[in-house]
Amino acid sequence: MTQPYRFLIIDGYAKSSRCELEDAGCSTASDLFKGLLERYSQGCQVDMAFPSDDDKFSMTDSDISAYQGVVWTGCNLTIYDKEDARVTRQVNLARQVYNVGVPQFGSCWAAQMAVYAAGGTVQPHPKGREMGLARKISLTPEGRSHPMYEGKPTVFEGYISHDDEITHMPTGGLILSGNSYTRVQSVAVRHLNGTFWATQYHPEYDLKEIARLIYCRADRLIKRGFFKDRDAMQAYVDKMVALYQEPDRKDLRWELCIDDDVLSDTIRHCEVINWIHKLVNPTAEGL
Secondary structure, three states, rough: OOOOOEEEOOOOHHHHHHHHHOOOOOOOOHHHHHHHHHHHHOEEEEEEEOOOOOOOOOOHHHHHHHEEEEOOOOOOOOOOOOOOOOHHHHHHHHHHHHHHHHEEEOOOOHHHHHHHOOOOEEEEEEOOEEEEEEEEEEEEHHHOHHHOOOOOEEEEEEEEEEEEEEOOOOOEEEEEOOOOOOOOOOEEEEOOOOEEEEEEOOOOHHHHHHHHHHHHHHHHHHHOOOOOOOOHHHHHHEEEEHHHHHHOOOHHHHHHHHOOHHHHHHHHHHHHHHHHHHHOOOOOOOO
16 A cells, blocks of 8 residues: 555553653653654554553454554553553553554563563563663664664664563564663564564653653652752753753763764654654555
C-alpha cells in the first residue's frame, strides 16, 4: 500500500499518572510520539489507546491489522508484576501484535515489553534508577549493522528514566546497544510473525521534556541522592531549559556535558525515522 499510513500509539500510563506529568509541565508520552510520527510520516493518521484506563480494553486481530505500525510509550508500571491487570493486559496485547505481524516500536517500557512479551526477563536494576542522560551508549556489533541505527554515531547519549533492566533476551532477540550502567539500551526482537525495535532511552524527549520530568520526580530524586536539595535540582533544571532555548551556548554544553547527539533532532530521532523507512514502509509494501 502507499502512504499515508495509520499508526496506533499505546500509552501505558494510567490517567492519574498522565495528569501528574501534565501538572508538572510535561507533555504526555503519547503526544510526544504523535508529533514524531506526524513529522516523519507525512499525512499519517495517528490513533491512541490507553489500556490502563479500561479494565475491558481489548482489540481484535482485525483492529490491529488496520495499522501499519504500533508504537509503545514509556510507562511507570512494572512489567513483571503479574498481579497487576493493567500490566498483563498490555503484555497480552504486545503478544497479539507480534502474532498479527504489525511492526512495533517504542522507548523505555517498550524495550522491556518487546523482550518480556517474547519470553525474555526484566528485573529491578541492581544499581537503582538511571536518570537524565544515559552516558556513552555504545552500539554492539549487531547494532552497528542494524538498520535502526543507520546514520547514528556508534557512541552517543540519550535521555533516560528507568528503574528496571532487561536481563535475559528471548529467542529471536538482539541487543543493539548498551552502556556501563545498563547492559541493554536497545533491542530488536523477532517473535511469532512480528518485529519490535525499541530503546530503553527516550529518543522522543528533548532537553526541555527531560528537565520537566526531573522537576516532576524531584522529591524522589533528592531522596535517592541525585540532588542535595530542591535548590540544587532547580538550578540544574534551569540550566537544561536555558540550553534548550539557546542550544549553541558553549558554556552550558560544557557544564552539562551535552552535545549534538541529544540536541540535534536529526541524530536524536534517527531510530524513529529508520523504523518508519526501514521497517514500516517495507512491511506495508510487502517487500
